[in-house]
Amino acid sequence: xxxxxxxEAIDLARHYRVNRGVLRRPATLRALDGVSFVLSPGRTLAxxxxxxxxxxxxxxxxxxxxxxxxxxxxxSGRGVDSFDKSEWPELxxxxxxxxQDPYGSxxxxxxxxxxLGEPLAxxxxxxxxxxxxxxxxxxxxxxxxxELSGRYPHMFSGGQRQRIAIARALMSNPRIVVADEPxxxxxxxxRAQVINLMLDLRDEFHxxxxxxxxxxxxxRFIADxxxxxxxxxxxxxAAVETLFETPAHPYTRLLxxxxxxxxxxxxxxxxxxxxxxxxxxxxPSGCAFRIRCPFAARVCEDKRPELRPFANRExxxxxxxxxxx
Amino acid sequence: MTAAAKIRPVASPNPLARFWWVFRxxxxxxxxxxxxxAIVVAALLADAIAPHPPHEQYRDAFLTPPAFARGGTWRxxxxxxxxGRDILSRIVHGARLSLLVGGIVVSLSLAAGILLxxxxxxxxxxxxxxxxxxxxxxxxxxxxxxxIVIVAVLGPGLTNAMYAIAIVSLPHYVRLTxxxxxxxxxxxxxxxxxxxxxxxxxxxxxxxxxxxxxxxIVQATLGFSTAVLDVAALGFLGLxxxxxxxxxxxxxxxxxxxxxxxxxxxxxxxxAILITVLSFNLLGDGLRDALDPRMRR
Numbered sequence: 001x002x003x004x005x006x007x008e009a010i011d012l013a014r015h016y017r018v019n020r021g022v023l024r025r026p027a028t029l030r031a032l033d034g035v036s037f038v039l040s041p042g043r044t045l046a047x048x049x050x051x052x053x054x055x056x057x058x059x060x061x062x063x064x065x066x067x068x069x070x071x072x073x074x075x076s077g078r079g080v081d082s083f084d085k086s087e088w089p090e091l092x093x094x095x096x097x098x099x100q101d102p103y104g105s106x107x108x109x110x111x112x113x114x115x116l117g118e119p120l121a122x123x124x125x126x127x128x129x130x131x132x133x134x135x136x137x138x139x140x141x142x143x144x145x146x147e148l149s150g151r152y153p154h155m156f157s158g159g160q161r162q163r164i165a166i167a168r169a170l171m172s173n174p175r176i177v178v179a180d181e182p183x184x185x186x187x188x189x190x191r192a193q194v195i196n197l198m199l200d201l202r203d204e205f206h207x208x209x210x211x212x213x214x215x216x217x218x219x220r221f222i223a224d225x226x227x228x229x230x231x232x233x234x235x236x237x238a239a240v241e242t243l244f245e246t247p248a249h250p251y252t253r254l255l256x257x258x259x260x261x262x263x264x265x266x267x268x269x270x271x272x273x274x275x276x277x278x279x280x281x282x283x284p285s286g287c288a289f290r291i292r293c294p295f296a297a298r299v300c301e302d303k304r305p306e307l308r309p310f311a312n313r314e315x316x317x318x319x320x321x322x323x324x325x
Numbered sequence: 326m327t328a329a330a331k332i333r334p335v336a337s338p339n340p341l342a343r344f345w346w347v348f349r350x351x352x353x354x355x356x357x358x359x360x361x362x363a364i365v366v367a368a369l370l371a372d373a374i375a376p377h378p379p380h381e382q383y384r385d386a387f388l389t390p391p392a393f394a395r396g397g398t399w400r401x402x403x404x405x406x407x408x409g410r411d412i413l414s415r416i417v418h419g420a421r422l423s424l425l426v427g428g429i430v431v432s433l434s435l436a437a438g439i440l441l442x443x444x445x446x447x448x449x450x451x452x453x454x455x456x457x458x459x460x461x462x463x464x465x466x467x468x469x470x471x472x473i474v475i476v477a478v479l480g481p482g483l484t485n486a487m488y489a490i491a492i493v494s495l496p497h498y499v500r501l502t503x504x505x506x507x508x509x510x511x512x513x514x515x516x517x518x519x520x521x522x523x524x525x526x527x528x529x530x531x532x533x534x535x536x537x538x539x540x541x542i543v544q545a546t547l548g549f550s551t552a553v554l555d556v557a558a559l560g561f562l563g564l565x566x567x568x569x570x571x572x573x574x575x576x577x578x579x580x581x582x583x584x585x586x587x588x589x590x591x592x593x594x595x596x597a598i599l600i601t602v603l604s605f606n607l608l609g610d611g612l613r614d615a616l617d618p619r620m621r622r
Contacts, residue, residue: 105513119521
């Protein structure tokens with residue numbers, strides 16, 4: 001199934017100006033740099049990385065909440081800059097988002113029916129009863145009893161709320177859903193249900209997912225392709241099997257090695273995860289990961305590695321041949 | 326689909342019931358609510374309750390003491406003033422005026438304050454700076470002094486006094502609204518509304534505003550008492566309601582010269598002001614406890 005891509009990002013970057021008081025010059029925070037990807041309907045792109053790696057910044061660019069500092073976003077092959085005012089609502093509607101915190105993403109003063117009906121009230125000319133029917137239908141699709149549409153969000157559990165959030169995203173009939181850590185706030189017991197629901201809905205509505213997560217076990221389950229971000233830059237980009245079977249970049253290996261797993265017998269090589277992600281205001285010279293990298297060499301200090309093809313994937317590491325070869 | 330037609334939303338536990346459950350924990354607030362209800366009833370039924378018309382002068386009964394004092398009569402339960410008007414009747418009719426003034430002042434400043442606060446919170450930048458700095462300037466001046474200046478410019482009278490007090494109490498509402506808007510507008514549910522295509526007016530009034538109401542309701546209740554007090558103060562200074570209007574502050578001012586020999590002419594209007602203001606403050610505190618999650622134990 002090779003349908004034409006619905007979303008493309010080309011060399012996306014987002015920098016923030018940070019004021020550091022009166023006496024010092026404002027600094028530039030490179031939250032995101034050099035991210036490119038292609039996303040097709042029915043596929044899931046996972047974005048992984050530690051906190052502060054730029055995952056959520058990427059989500060805000062893709063959902064058009066913010067405008068990238070440089071780079072292009074193409075929707076159906078067309079740059080989003082070229083959409084004029086009359087086409088903008090349609091574009092907006094096509095890219096929806098599911099948030100991490102199901103407690104903050106639903107308006108506490110509105111009933112579930114009103115929350116789900118809002119996209120229709122804004123974007124369609126449906127009457128109140130047609131909207132109600134559509135809301136009930138969507139609630140049934142995400143596994144909620146439609147009778148509960150008169151209730152307020154605080155009366156639902158975390159998993160149910162996340163179902164509501166997913167339903168709201170789908171009410172706009174989107175093509176792309178950006179999910180920013182949609183299950184990390186949920187109990188482990190509910191995670192699988194929500195993930196399965198998302199997979200079913202992806203196939204039913206032929207959606208494309210951008211799935212942001214730091215939970216690699218979830219990513220392995222849902223994703224087709226994975227981008228690993230470190231300090232705003234992609235360090236490895238690969239199909240999900242490739243990445244998990246043979247991680248190439250030292251950072252990817254560290255992430256995979258530190259994923260908790262059930263069978264302790266087949267213990268992998270333990271890469272000691274030492275240190276924390278450096279401040280994005282003063283990133284290290286050369287390779288941003290070199291400070292924590294067990295394989296760091298002289299070249300890593302001098303030159304920043306670019307993303308380059310290596311064994312069915314792209315990696316940004318000078319020494320990948322020595323490490324993974 | 327017939328199944329869909331049969332779906333009836335399950336009734337949700339009433340948020341009002343929840344609110345009442347917290348509210349009644351505070352005995353002061355409940356007392357305040359009862360007293361205010363009594364004042365409202367008195368004001369509504371003033372014509373039926375008051376024993377005499379408020380402007381009627383009884384030439385045979387100047388400065389009659391209240392019924393329970395020596396020389397008093399039950400014909401005038403709280404006594405009469407210097408031109409023989411029944412004080413109880415005037416206080417009951419004055420309640421009407423005070424509540425009306427409070428209501429109008431609070432509505433005016435609340436409406437304008439919410440508009441300016443939303444504007445400041447949503448536009449940021451130069452508009453916000455302009456609005457907030459002018460509010461700071463207004464806050465820097467003593468409220469009553471500023472009100473006096475405004476009335477002096479507009480001319481004395483009850484209507485102008487109301488405008489003046491509404492303007493003076495504006496900064497509190499603007500600041501509260503802006504603070505709440507700024508706290509709310511970056512939340513995920515607001516972003517979700519934006520993604521759904523909501524424009525700024527919808528975001529402001531439908532999405533954000535209902536979540537900012539709790540502190541505003543509290544401030545409005547407390548503002549009610551300030552309004553009653555300030556109108557009385559302006560009336561006392563001769564800048565508010567003009568005689569012979571039965572306004573509490575004006576009654577105080579009229580009776581000032583008889584304070585030494587007829588204590589009741591100033592005591593009862595004063596008590597009316599005190600009790601009303603106190604009740605609204607108690608109610609406001611109770612509402613804050615019940616509505617404002619930050620204050621909740």
